[in-house]
Amino acid sequence: MVYGGCVPAHRPARIGFLLSQLGAHAAARFDDGVSSLGLTPQQAGVLRILGRSPGVSQRDLAERLGIVQSRMVALIDGLESLGLVARSRSATDRRSYRLELTDAGRDRLADVRRIAERTEAGLTAALTAKQRDDLYGSLRMLATSLGLDEDVHIGFRADG
Amino acid sequence: MVYGGCVPAHRPARIGFLLSQLGAHAAARFDDGVSSLGLTPQQAGVLRILGRSPGVSQRDLAERLGIVQSRMVALIDGLESLGLVARSRSATDRRSYRLELTDAGRDRLADVRRIAERTEAGLTAALTAKQRDDLYGSLRMLATSLGLDEDVHIGFRADG
DNA sequence: TATTGTTATACTCTATAACTATA
DNA sequence: TATAGTTATAGAGTATAACAATA
Numbered sequence: 001m002v003y004g005g006c007v008p009a010h011r012p013a014r015i016g017f018l019l020s021q022l023g024a025h026a027a028a029r030f031d032d033g034v035s036s037l038g039l040t041p042q043q044a045g046v047l048r049i050l051g052r053s054p055g056v057s058q059r060d061l062a063e064r065l066g067i068v069q070s071r072m073v074a075l076i077d078g079l080e081s082l083g084l085v086a087r088s089r090s091a092t093d094r095r096s097y098r099l100e101l102t103d104a105g106r107d108r109l110a111d112v113r114r115i116a117e118r119t120e121a122g123l124t125a126a127l128t129a130k131q132r133d134d135l136y137g138s139l140r141m142l143a144t145s146l147g148l149d150e151d152v153h154i155g156f157r158a159d160g
Numbered sequence: 161m162v163y164g165g166c167v168p169a170h171r172p173a174r175i176g177f178l179l180s181q182l183g184a185h186a187a188a189r190f191d192d193g194v195s196s197l198g199l200t201p202q203q204a205g206v207l208r209i210l211g212r213s214p215g216v217s218q219r220d221l222a223e224r225l226g227i228v229q230s231r232m233v234a235l236i237d238g239l240e241s242l243g244l245v246a247r248s249r250s251a252t253d254r255r256s257y258r259l260e261l262t263d264a265g266r267d268r269l270a271d272v273r274r275i276a277e278r279t280e281a282g283l284t285a286a287l288t289a290k291q292r293d294d295l296y297g298s299l300r301m302l303a304t305s306l307g308l309d310e311d312v313h314i315g316f317r318a319d320g
Numbered sequence: 321t322a323t324t325g326t327t328a329t330a331c332t333c334t335a336t337a338a339c340t341a342t343a
Numbered sequence: 344t345a346t347a348g349t350t351a352t353a354g355a356g357t358a359t360a361a362c363a364a365t366a
Contacts, residue, residue, distance in 0.1 A: 012273070012276075012277075013276040014280075015280055015292065015295060016280045016283050017186075018296070018300065018302075019179065019283070020183040021183070021303060022183060022299060022308070023180040023187075025308060026175075026176040026183075030176060030180070059347060059348080068334080068336090069348070069349090070335080070336085070337095070348085071334075073348070093343070094342060094343085095343065095348070096346090116172075117172075120173030120176050121173075123179070127298065131298055131301075132175065135175060135295070135298045136178070138287065138294070138295045139175060139179065140174075140178065142178075142286065142287070143181060145286030146182075146185060146286075218325065219323085219324060219325080227357095229325075230359085231356095231357075231358085233326060233327085253324080254365060254366085255365045255366065322366080323366070324365080325363090326361100326364100327361085327362075328361085328362095329358105329360085329361100330358090330359080330360100331357080331358080331359095332355105332356085333354100335352105335355095336352085336353080336354095337351090338351085339348105339350075340347100340348085340350100341348085342347080343344100343346075343347095
């Protein structure tokens, strides 16, 4: 028995519930933050991926974000009309676009990262630095063991 | 400096993202489970609360679950037609209902708890018992520090 | 006058499938 | 024939606000 004595061997299942509850809360706080930039969490996710992988197509992007191709159209339309993303035709396959951040898009991505760090700080304010690192390690191990991709994130939305 | 050396002092914000990602995954797995019982996660949530607090009104229930009163009507209608929940008029205030589990409802609640434990086991299979307990402690501390209620759970839904 | 439960309506978000242009 | 992008439409889920019965 590894249990330290303060936790019953048949403790009710709570980690799943807490993860779901905290995850919804974290997503809502991030939504609050990017809303102040005039962005949705989905738009922020597109900026993040384009920052790391310039030149991807709408189809690639849709697959990485776990959404349908047809939804990507309006998503990129919006970012393009904000001047944050630019479409150009691929030289090798004229059916597909090369998507890239504009200079303004790179600036906005930096804003998004600041928002993410501020959200993170607000979430974990009650933890010590060691607790934060341990938690990060456990969550990473969980995500890896469950085969969750670094980008794909079906649930990153507001939910109130 | 408390950092152990393996984590940079300016590590990017990831705990919020991981919480949101894992939370969505946990909710989706729980949804899979209760779907096999013919229930939605919301219906399962109602059963859970009624198991602990028999006799509450629809309004109380709506507030605890963080949803609107008007949505509760169809939710209870469904559970009533499944024979899992019973409405009776309150003796002291004939505007409101007393909501209670039926015998079948109690049986189904036991099924839901089994599903929750199975989901939990699947989620945390990669962790040692000590890691599980530490993680549980950290998540509890987070939820408490953020003022998250034990019942209210705006994000417990499918998301695919 | 305020509150519980109810209903009707409208709105948001999303997937599906049909369409075009290129390959 | 298959694929990238596009469009139109329909469906699910939701909140909003007006209503009846009771306090």
